[in-house]
Amino acid sequence: MNKENGIIKWLISGPPLLFLLVFFAIPSLIMIFTSFRFPGEFGGLAPVFVSSGERSDESGLTLEAYQFFFSDFLYVEIFLKSFAVAAITTLICLTMAYPLALLIARSEKRFRNLMIMLVVLPFASNFLIRIYAWMIILGPESALSYFINAILDIFGMAPVTLLFSPFAVLIGMVYVHLPFMVLPLYTNLEKHDPVLLDAAQDLGANSWQRFWRVTWPQSLPGIFSGSALVFIPVLGMFAVPDILGGTGDILVGNLIKDQFLGTRDWPFGSALSIMLTLSVLAIAAIATWFARPAVGRRRQFGEN
Secondary structure: OHHHHHHHHHHHHHHHHHHHHHHHHHHHHHHHHHHOOOEOOOOOEOOOEOOOOOEOOOOOOOOHHHHHHHHOHHHHHHHHHHHHHHHHHHHHHHHHHHHHHHHHHOOOHHHHHHHHHHHHHHHHOOHHHHHHHHHHHHOOOOHHHHHHHHHHHHOOOOOOOOOOOHHHHHHHHHHHHHHHHHHHHHHHHOOOOHHHHHHHHHOOOOHHHHHHHHHHHHOHHHHHHHHHHHHHHHHHOOHHHHHHOOOOOOOHHHHHHHHHHOOOOHHHHHHHHHHHHHHHHHHHHHHHHHHHHHHHHHHHHHHO
């Protein structure tokens, strides 16, 4: 019986472990190893052996890529700007998604599936097509540009260019990642017991107090989940800044992509990827540490 249980256990857990090993652990180890290698003369990695069959002088390991990263504040500035864009995008998505998710969760059940389908409907079309559509919407000849510049002209202000700007990048980021904030929030808000709101109302709490004292604490797990699903992908996003941003809107995702596909400096690109991963893990650890008291209070509130 124990042997059969062990076989069943491995049949269940084996495929996910194999998937993580092949598509996560091994590539991560390769990336770490690559970050300590020397770059090749024509890109890629320096060869281990030269044409004579002897070991190359650059076949060993080096900290050159990491030293180059910390030697120029430009790369640290790009990291900081990327984190700022990710934080602003997450905040905007939370501000827009919370009322929508609350509306869906408190709607009649016959309308919920339709509203959720409308939220995920953009995923039915190609990602690049949706981003290129924003080029038309934000273009200099678009109705939106004419409208905004007409208002600015009334107040005596100079016209602005919406496309190829930080504003366009932020719009694209929010548009792409907004559903990832709505869905976790809706999943959480749907499970709230309305009896708690009725009890708070009976105790004299107004609508604002009921929201902050009852609804908001219970929705914190959904907020943390949605924020993670938005913040982390935005950090590595390079397609939106490439298409909608200008030359000054390079984020860390664009920088990493250029190192692998442009300059072909694989060690430096790998080092940037490792630094980004460590930064995300550090932020996740800090957020988890700060979230513990809030989640603890929420559980205590639910038990009471």
